[in-house]
Amino acid sequence: MNNKWLRVALSALSLALAVALVVYLPWIVHTLTGAKVSWHEIGREFGRLSWHTVLLMTVLWLASLWAYTFVMTSALPGLSHLQALTLNAAGSAVSNLLPFGGAAGVALTFGMTRGWGFANRPIVVYTLVTGIWNSLFRFLLPAVGIAGLLIAGKATNPTVANAGWVGAASIVGLVAVVAAALYWDRAAAVLSRALDGLLRLAPRRFRPAEHAASAAIDRLRRDTAEIIHRKWLGLSLGMIAFLALQCAIMACCLVATDSYPGPAETIAVFALSRVLTSAVITPSGAGIMEGGVAALLIGAFGQPASGATAAAILFGFWTYTIEIPWGALALGAWSLLRRRENRSTEDRRTPARAQTT
Template identity: 50%
Template sequence: MALSALSLLVAVGLVVCLPYFVDVGWSDIGAQFAALDPVVVAGLVALWLAGLWAYTFVLTASLPGLSRPQAMTLNAAGSAVSNLMPFGGAAGVALTFALARSWGFRTNPIAVSTVTSGLWNVLARFLLPALGLVALLATGRVPDARVAVPALVAALALIGLVAATVTALRWDRAARITGRTADRVLRLLPHRIRPRRFVPSVSLARLRTTTAGLLRTAWPAMTAGMFAYLVLQAGLFCACLATTGAYVGLGEAVAAFALGRLLTTVVVTPGGFGISEAGTAAAMVSLGGPAGPVAAAVLLFSTFTYILEIPLGALFWSLRELVAQRPRVAGTRDNARPVRAG
């Protein structure tokens, strides 16, 4: 409890100090918010909700029988919990299990869904920085030409890692080759930093055993849902920049968006709140964005992707009985009568 309170204080402190990181005052940011057109704000809300709806396709594909309202409830409630405490992902997973069990789903399909949807999120986190680097290189905004080649190599390496992982999950021969290669690379590391009792090939085999059956049919829908979700989130970020007058170009916006999404994985604060905002604002200003509008745009974006997710999750939690529909696919339910959550 004390750790959660301290983490929230750090997050709030970072946000409060955000204007000073980019050398503007809160009055400048307040003026940007005061000038927002209600019609534009309504459009931003619609774009935000469209992104959340797109993500339900990932969840419904990973847990056959889950309805769209149920998926929206799982996503909103889990995000609300994750946004309130450090390492909140574990609490979000526990909430997912409780809700799904209350709707009659068996433990094993829930576990497989959690693993596969989590894997797709991790792969997206790897892919976003690569796309951000490529977008930055395309704009010619890399300040030092000597950095361009290493940045391109890093981007291609990340894309290759994602491609190799997906290929290994789909084909036996690719899995064997990838596993043996990872084992050899791990053995090259010094003993003091080499993970103990971790054999990549064995872990990959276990992951394939867990997810192979589901991914054989679900990966197209999961991939399409994740792609649509990220595109809509990036669109929301660009719209926030345009609304405050901070938009300087698509490449710069994509690069800053990718950095911000990557920083949300920093678990020092809940959902990386504060850290993500500071890093994103600093990146946009360094790429030529005006400081005041940039700070306002970043805070506006975080209002949707962090702050509003908390009351939205509470709302869906309170309405969870209304979305407790019978699973559509036979075999996902327990034989016994399910126990309702809280």
């Protein structure tokens, strides 16, 4: 009971913090960049949005959700795209309302997929594979953003450019090592031995049980290897399409508010926004993402404060806020269909019982 009320209190506090960060966003932007902006100016930017722009953003948002269903159906064979769309919407709504909402999302995933007839093991593998794929691509985004800026010649001097290329290459190399360990047995064994060697250098009291790291990696690789071997292309193309469409939404937000800094800068801003959503102090980094995006647009790329702040809030709406009512609608529809199925099953059983009696 105490843990339950503690979770409720933490959730309420986290949501309140997210709301406060958005409400005081103009002050935060001024603190980070020195630029002055008011809610009146931000509201004026929203008022300039045309219905064509809103329609285009809606289409891109729906297309991004559909693109992600290819990741989900690849990770859980037998899952239909409509089921994946429902599952993603409901899980996102839960995750967006709760700090550390991923755990609640996993519980909801088990409940919904078991209701569709899937066994526990495929669901566990699905959860692992989608989690790994999301993490790998989210980790790659900063490298893509850095490379985009360097290719566009945005580095201030050769030293910064060289450091940027080294950083981007390091990120890509690390992701490649993890991907190889998940895909190939020999690479997994080499990585396990390397981790064991590093752990032996740590003080004894900080070492885990012998071969614990190797066993954990081996278990993870065994659980995910079969799906990754067969479905890696669908998983990757689905993630690329999903992220590209979300980046297109970001570009639309920037263009609509007259704060578009260029294609390379847009990719960098989008990469930062996705990294900031990992901040667990608020659900999905709400409030933190908007402040970081506005600060980068104003401070680094010289965009007008009102337009940049409005674009950050608008992008937050399409990637966070709208998912809550959308997910509630999907969860309600799923619950209603489940009740009807259960009632229909009970109705079929009742005549059989009466006939037996």
